[in-house]
Amino acid sequence: MGAKIKPIRLVVQALSFASISGLLSAALSKAIAPIPVPLPILANPGGPSTLPGALEAIEALLSRAKAPLAAMAMVFIIGALAGRAFCGWVCPFGFIQDLLRLISRTRRRMAPMDHSFLSKLKYLILLASLFISASLALSYGFAWGESYRSALGPLASGPFSSISPAGIKPPELRQIASSASEGRLGEWAMGLSRATLAGLALLAIAVYGGLKVPRFWCRYLCPTGALMGLFGRVSFLGIGRRPARCDRCASCEAACPMQVPILSLPWQRFNHQDCIACLECSDACPHGAIGPKFS
Ligand code: SF4
Ligand code: SF4
Structure with a gap:
């Protein structure tokens, strides 16, 4: 049995979280994440993040009728090499989901x-978010472009970004806590925009869901995870099982936070759209039969 991957992954995730959320000094953040390019993670510069997620960057540029070339290149390159591995190792929101799982110990x-x-x-x-962004970009070529933009309201600057739970800032969370303790939550919520309310509702769903089901947000609701999952099926990084060692005890399936049906997939190698390359299946296998496979 080799060393466990999970403690190493938690350290990588914690460093990534601290760097991307600006908790580290600027110099240290730069050393860890030297190039401020969009990454395929849930990160909203309107919130606490220091860099944009790739989907958020694509939406923002399309809303100004600009081609999101750098963000799309990052999605293609990282997707082709590693599928959804950034979900498992880099995304700050994914890290929060893993912490919720550690707190609740839910399986x-x-x-x-x-x-x-x-x-x-x-x-x-x-x-829906790509359709709105792309149709807005195209609409600028027509006379009704501006009226379409104003009809979209806050969604125009990024349909998903404007309601993303990653766009909620820490002061807003502190406001919720103090308003709730003073019994003024309803009064405080009345003063918020509909987009902020939607973001708070999504955040509440993500936290509640994450306490009940591992990686609830990442499995079911995250559009960035969906985008990278499209590459998950063809990426260079996959997972393989050695049939000579595997006795089909299903420890790997029980450990998988994304509920990937490992034993129903080809043993030689599989690329599943929901696999986040966390390697918890590898940690859980008592026979060392499953692990990363490159090709
Ligand atoms: S699926 Fe989860 S880990 Fe991946 S980008 Fe979305 S929030 Fe982050
Ligand atoms: S199949 Fe393995 S590596 Fe992929 S998400 Fe499940 S536990 Fe993680």
């Missing part, structure tokens, strides 16, 4: 039908 598995239905929601959110 709940969803019924397969519910899991399959809910898994499609993130693709709908991705499709």
Whole structure:
């Protein structure tokens, strides 16, 4: 049995979280994340993040009728090499979901039908946000472009970014806590924009869901995860199982936070759209039969 991956991953995630959320000094952040390019993670510069997520950058540029070349290049290159590995190792919101799982110690598995239905929601959110952004970019070529933009209101600057739970700033969270303790939560909420309320509602769903089901937000609702999952099936990094060692005890499936049906997938190698390359399956296997496979 080799060394466990999980403690190493938690350290990488913590460093990434501290760097991207600006908790580290500027110099240290620069040493860890030297190039401020959009990454395929949930990160909203309107919130506490120091760099934009790739989807947020794509939306912002399309809303100004500009081609999001750098963000799309990052999505293609990282997706082709590592699929959703940034979800498992780099994304600050993914790290928060993992911390919620550590706190609640939840291992709940969803019924397969519910899991399959809910898994499609993130693709709908991705499709809707890209459709609105792309149609807005195209509309500038027509006389009704400006009226379309004003009809979209706050969604015009980025349909998902404007309601993203990653856009909620720490002072807003402190306000919630103090308003709730003073019994003025309703009064305080009345003064918020609908976009901020939607972001807070999504954050509440992500936190509550994450306490009940591992990586609830990442499995079912995150459009960035959906975007990178499209590459998950063809990425260079995959997972393989050695049949000579595997006795199909299903410890790997029980440990998988994304509920990937490992034992139903080809043993030689699989690329699954929900696999975040966290390697918890590898840690859990008592026979050392499963691990990363490159090709
Ligand atoms: S699915 Fe979304 S929130 Fe989860 S780790 Fe990936 S980018 Fe981050
Ligand atoms: S299959 Fe393994 S590496 Fe992929 S998400 Fe599940 S536990 Fe993580």
